[in-house]
Amino acid sequence: MKLSGDASVYLSVLAIALFIVGWSLFGEDYSFDSKFLPILIGGVVVLLASAGLWNEVRVQKKNEVAANMSNTFVRESWRGYFVHFGWVAGFLLGIYLIGFLLAIPIFLFTYSRRLGSRFLPALVASLTVSVFIYGAFEFGLDVKLYRGLLFSWLS
Amino acid sequence: MARTGSKFMVRSALLALGLVYAQLALSETPEEFYKNNPVEIVVGFSAGGGTDSAARTVSVSWAETFGGIAKINNMPGGGTVVAANYVWRAKPDGLTLFVSNFGTTLAATTLFGAPGKLFDVNKFSYIAMFADEPPAFAIGKDLPYNSLEELKKVKGLKLGSTSAKGMPPFGDVTMLYLLGLEDGKVVTGYNSAPEVGLAIKQGEVHGMVFSANSIMKEEKKGVTKALATVDYQASPLLPGVKPVSQQLKLTPEQDRILKLYASAFRTGRVLMGPPGMDPAKVEYLRTKTLELFRSKGYKVLANTVFGYWEEPMAGKDVEKLIAEVQATPKADVELMQQLAKKFIK
């Protein structure tokens, strides 16, 4: 039986909570005070996640057909979300490599075009926002925006 | 032929001029250098706190002494280790300086280590130490004890402290040890001296060890009464309050622990630069910052901000102090750690 999205999330939370409880108990030499609440709260989360998972699997078994349909639905909409999150992750990578000042206009222009904006509005928006951010942060707030690996290496 | 000759002459002259200019630029005196270039003073705490205020007394007075400007760059995180690492890796061009706490950033990390620490305290370029004051011990104003000797008989004395992020509150531990209070307890977790002061007022704890300045403020609020400085010397902020060394008869072991605490956990702020700075610039900074700290304007500012002014310590003496701390016998350090485990619940 394939797990539904909900069940997968319960399982992930369960795994994280078990790790926290396990690490607190065995992984580090923490004093009682240091591990008490992570174990207590982690234990509660384990119980809740287990209850949620059990309930979800029970419901899924009862409604096998409906669950299959919802799996398909989940897969399709997730694909869309992950593609767009991929753009955000790409922006993050861009900041790391070439810094904010270059990554921002490139991201703004290419992403807004990808989302369907026309050329001129996308260009104007990306230039305006980039200038605003540069002016506001670098000059106004005296925040030296991250220059990126490439420019740090060059300098 | 003549035209080629004159072209050569012009190019040579320009080259010579360029070399002369470069030479002049490179040989800018430290005085000119600091007049013409802004300096970044890194602080390992957020804006508004005690160390930040101390650093700002320097930045505010910088222009008058050096002619240029100094800007503060707050870099909180990792118990000042983030800021210290940043300065450690900074270009040694003399434009990045650091105001740190002698005790928590330098001495304590040397003796007890610190996660993520990249620096070697022996290699920084020390310029001066200022706003140094001995720590003091105070108890609740309403408690019926007025001397350390009276306190020795108290059962279950509780001292409140901050949890110094990986560094136990050794001041409170030292006091309990010197008083011989085996059943004493240090309650950690408060964020600041005023929070401990509130806890004292509420009856949650009975006393605290903090800088003389903080204790003085709590006294002014009517919360505490200072009984001793945790040092070999008194503090002008707490007139009439004697050092613990003059009030209690200490065993040799207790004396060593007091010496360790008093030398390693000074509350003074140290102005310093990254390793490898030009010695001429370091010397210039050392001379001029002493001038800055001794100036009339700075004295007024120090009295306003800290409530007192104290003679600054020269960079060379800071280096000696660090060497002294590093020469602390390992057995004493281990004893201090054992005492911390015993008293901190």
Next chain:
Amino acid sequence: MTFHAIFDALGNFANLQMWLVMTAGTVIGLVFGLVPGISGMLALTLMLPFLFFMTPMVALPLIMTVMAIQFQGGAVSAILLNVPGTPGSSATLIDGFPMTQRGEGGRALGAAQTASALANILTAFVALAVIPLILPMIVALRSADMVFVILLGLTFIGVLASGSMIKGLLSGGVGLLISFIGFHPTTGAERFIFGYLYLYDGIPLVPLMLGLFAIPEMVALAATGGNIAESRATINGMADVWQGVRDVFRHKRLVLQSQLIGFLVGALPGVGASPATFIAYGHAKQSSKDPESFGKGNVEGVIAAESANNACESGALLTTLALGIPGSPIMALLLGVMTMHGLIPGPDMLTTNLSLSITLIWVIAISGVLGIAICLPLAPRLSRIAFIPGSLLAPIVLVLALTGAFSYHNRYEDVVVAVIFGLVGMVMRRFDYNRPALLLGFILGAIFEKFFFIALHADGPYFFVRPISLGLILAIVAVIAIGPVKGLMKRVKLARGEVKA
């Protein structure tokens, strides 16, 4: 002496400089509160060198104005973009953003601005009245009692959960677990940092918040296309805004209760505005005749949150001045500036320097009026943000959010945290988990642990056997029980035929 000080304080407003300072502070607070990720604190940190050169009567009112107004700015981005402009605006978005999606952004803004301004004005008067009482009240609440105050806040995690209670509680539980990363507040032990110095101080709040709320909404907007407001939504300009203003006056009891909660929680040392807004929101939901509509665009949610977060500041100010214990980074900055001017917080601030303290309280009240005077006329235009095509809006907000995350402490790692929590927020949004509950658990987790262990070590295992603690335990039981009891009473009435299904 108090009347004398009040008149002295009023006299400080007779000069133009004070009004210029407050106007400048209002504009700064609004703008910085509005842009996600940069709060008034950043502006004030930059102005610090100048603040030290100003007289206290200029520097301190400027700080107070920025602090008081930033929530009004923060409410705008919370309502229109689902991105809290300040941590104190986190509860505002729960109902504010759904209202914007329905095309009622103007109404939400009108309600938020009015609630904020009223809170600033009314609690200023309350602060004046309770000056003699505030210190005894704070002194009476020990760490043991604070444990249960925070626990009371944590029980609202269950109240925030709409739909699946398990998912709501899991969200809060995960928030608590995340709060354990970093130093233990009392032992100083390094927990779950795995050698990364960056995690020493735990996960930073602002990048987490920006990632959790901004990224999922903008990704969803990009994925679904269109704009924030639903296609059938319309706007009616100032008429919408006035409706929001009227909503506040229609819910007088809610406004006063939320202000009281905000003021009292704000006065508690070291707690801050965020818990106050969630407690007030949770209380509003529980006491509402229509609790099911909360989280779907109920204006009462906006009113409660905004009333509380602004009322917080008056309470926090008294504690900061009287005890020197700041409730927020801006209060800490206020203390720093006071120190630079030789002003020591303590009883003197409520006796000898009472006129200065009262001046600062008046500044909060007046800045509320200035804030609403600037914000209300702009609200209809601002509400049109909801109709900007998502193809432009989503990239712009994402850029602002990630830049804001960086500017928090000038660290690239904060941007990484924001993106990671963006992914977490996406999963939570998709599977109907409660992001405000996670944030509440995260904020309260560290505070709860600190007070718990201080109480345990200072007072022993029976620390809860105190009248105040026992009273708070009863309040917690009441909060937990009120939902099921109401449900039971409704079923009984249904069975009796007293109420239609």
